[in-house]
Amino acid sequence: MSELTTIVENTLETRFPEVVVRDERKGYEGFIIQAEKLVEVVTKLRDDFGYDYLSSVTGVDYLPEGKMEVVYHLYKSTGGSALVLKAQTPREVASVPSLVPVYPGAELQEREAWDLYGIHFEGHPDLRRILMWEGFHGHPMRKDWQEAYYEEDSKPYKSRWPDGEVWRSEDKNTFHKNVDYPAGFDPETWVPDGDASLYAGLGRVVKPGNGGGLGTEQVVVNMGPQHPSTHGVFRMVVTLDGETITALKPVMGYLHRNHEKIGERNTFLQNMPFTDRLDYLSSMSNNFGYALAVEKLMGVKPPERAEYLRVIMAEFTRISNHIWAIGFLLNDLGAYFTPMLYAVEERELILDIFEAVSGSRMMCNYFRFGGVARDLPEGVYEKIRKLVYDRLPRKIDELDLYLTNNEILRSRGEGVGILTPDQAIAYSASGPLLRASGVPYDIRRADPYSIYERFDFDVAVRYHGDIYDRYMIRLDEVRQSLRILQQAVRDMPEGPIQEGKPQYQVRVPPGEAYGRVEGPKGELGYYVISNGKPNPWRYHVRAPSFVNLTPLEIMCVGNKVADSVAILGSIDIVLGETDR
């Protein structure tokens, strides 16, 4: 960090006097940049200093100060820690310049900040609501916005104890009385114009039959939201010329539950089980990122054994997630359920371990601030050992033999849905999607956290950036995870698993922290602001499934409509995390 700070101080602060100011608030880091000069400064940072990767864009509502803030986390794709930039804008007319011209990867994230905070991004090509529906009134993440079942600003609610009069939310807020509509809005007569504006951007061109060919008309087709290929309720609006995709817009938010608002009502600890529900296939990794962010604020470090347990659980999660992704990719290609069931059988044994250790197969809720919830029960260590040394390596080889040289997988995968390295970085792709495009960027190596720098493993990378390589990279990563697991199982020391006494009400000093882990799907980051109270002031999730959808259009255009299903499958999204 010191090196970065000097560079930015020496160069940027002298080159842009009074434009770039260091963030002096207690517990904060980074720089505050005058909003009007933002594009100029970040272009400089990208071109001259190598900050080519915009990881996350976060809106924050500072209600008492009457300000909105947009926080940017910039990284170098060659590794290193974050450069945090902030742009402030008055709350009433919140507007900052859009960074989409510099970093196309900001597109969906800026739309999210507009939708949830009402921050206008000047120059954004397509600034529409993204998670909420078009008829929604207000911007729900603003601190003065209250939800339909609003009870109090923060938990624990006073009505629960000592005079707990039990009631149901739906009895207090009967249907039709819990929804707030914009002025002059009548739900009975309303015709959604959201779809019209969505389709308008796609164009509907009739090509004249020049050169003797037949005249063709472009057709708009909705893939989803109720469609098995979309892995949940996700919609792709595609414009087709014959069977070739000419434009594509992702539509999401069907599973939106305002996870972040819930998170700001919760206490710090209460958020832990909620993170399980983001990417519900890899709850251990979700716990990991959140625990890291809050531990950064609290300044605690888990004991050795807990660190090893964390790594073991996180790597098991990666394996189970990747074999799941491979199985479902094959499903998307039409190999119905046989490969998928072969793949997820091993996941079953991993989930047995999770269940024995954490008490639940999928909603693990295993991490605590400064440790983990409990030690391995009797017999589980032996099972883990047999699994990582014997069974899993054998089974992964079998999966490899079963699928890798399959002619159908190769012909459907090779050269389809290509994402070049430059595009992958510019569009903020992360995880296997980024590494399959030839960018060897893995947070476990690029910006190590926990105890990953102790382990001997390679960053898996593939260079074609197509569906087939995204399949291959998952196999590679499973093998690397097994290497980490074998070392972790071998070296795990005895000892305590929790720093200090377990507490249900943790004291978190004021400040901000961004904790990020290399989740199975990509960079999973938690941006947490504490103001010293028991509840976080801001809790933001940088969800890999969400950001990885930004390059979906460029991967799909020019391919056949059937390939869009496989391309989406190769990104590997979980809608619980996309929609939050």
Add this chain to the structure above:
Amino acid sequence: MDGMGILRGLGVTLKRFWETYWDDIVWWLRRGRRYDSEEGINHRMSINTRGIFTIQYPEEKLPVPEEFRFIPFLLYEEGENGEKQDRCTSCGICAKVCPPQCIWIVRTNDPETGRPIPEPQEFYIDVDICMNCGFCAEYCPFDAIKMDHDYELAVYDRVHNNIYNKEKLSKPVSYYSSIRPTNYTREEQARAEAEAAKAARRAQRN
């Protein structure tokens, strides 16, 4: 050569098909019961299982590990004459730590002095809202609320069935020791040690 990849893949399928039935044959020859028996289920759950290892729910059930958690319950000690003594002191920590806030507690007040008595008058859990996170059990200082193992809770009418009151939530300590023997032993030991230390302190003071 084209087609070799597919053929090799089919070889894997054939191997797995064989493995799925091989164990059936071996168990049949040994006169063992591979299905509907504890031994068979444990074998199919083990690291050495091969082929398809489906457990035929609901005819067969997966044994749950001790730490498995599903819906909290309240513990009471059984007296010699069958009277129930709640462990809960209605301190409210579980209600405060509960992430979805599904616990409601009514504290008992002494009718004469108006001071609180360490015993809940009523205790409700809305199991529709409960997310089975296990925090209440983890942070209860009196080991009075624990997570259950019973996961078959389907009902026809959730409005009248799914808010559990104290009566429905209460289970004897003996039930707890049967589903979580290791935890129970550890907690009893810690409790006995704490009691002994307290007694020693008292003895010292006198």
